[in-house]
Amino acid sequence: MINEDKLFSFGADLKTYNPDDLIFSEGEVPGFFFLISKGKVKLNNYNEEGKEFIQGILSPGHSIGLSSLFTEKTYPLNAVAIEESEIIRLPKSQFLKFLKQHPESYFTTIQCLSEHMHYKFLMMQSMAFQNPAQKLLTLMNYLKDHHHDQSEDALQILLTRKQLASLTGLSVETVIRVIKNMEKQGILKIKNRKIFY
DNA sequence: GCATTAACAGCTA
DNA sequence: TAGCTGTTAATGC
Structure with missing residues (x-):
């Protein structure tokens, strides 16, 4: 897990969200690295009929929208708090500096991304065929x-x-x-x- | 607000 | 046509 204290020394702040508060929404340009310190967050989309699809539910220790930070694309989904949550925010540029100075965090970051991909692969084949x-x-x-x-x-x-x-x-x-x-x-x-x- | 049940309609093996 | 799933509505928790 990424060391929280080090994040703060790079300029991170802690923001509190209430249930249903939007952390980011579909189409926004990713500007921050987010790490959940407390609470739970869901990632969702809505279809044309307004039906919600939840892409995943994240708990403390998880990062939100991490993969989008390494692309030049906008967020493909919304992130919404489902409990009162405390989330560490670090501007993208600072996060990239942080990674450079703490190479061991690269490994953690890749682990997180891989874990998320694993979930996606499992669910995708299940959703498609089963x-x-x-x-x-x-x-x-x-x-x-x-x-x-x-x-x-x-x-x-x-x-x-x-x-x-x-x-x-x-x-x-x-x-x-x-x-x-x-x-x-x-x-x-x-x-x-x-x-x- | 969420969970349960039932009646009904549409799809498909 | 039988079985499964979604929709709607009523009711319970």
């Missing part, structure tokens, strides 16, 4: 892998049905039906509406 149950399993397997919790116990999925639907492109009703089916098959458990996988 049935709803497989899409949800792909997503939940990913969540489970990254919640490097020591235990083999069931992980509570801290996402609403609506969020699961937006992450997979399914309708909420289908998510509910599929999840209930998986409970019947013993794949997961539901305890007062909470999903344990």
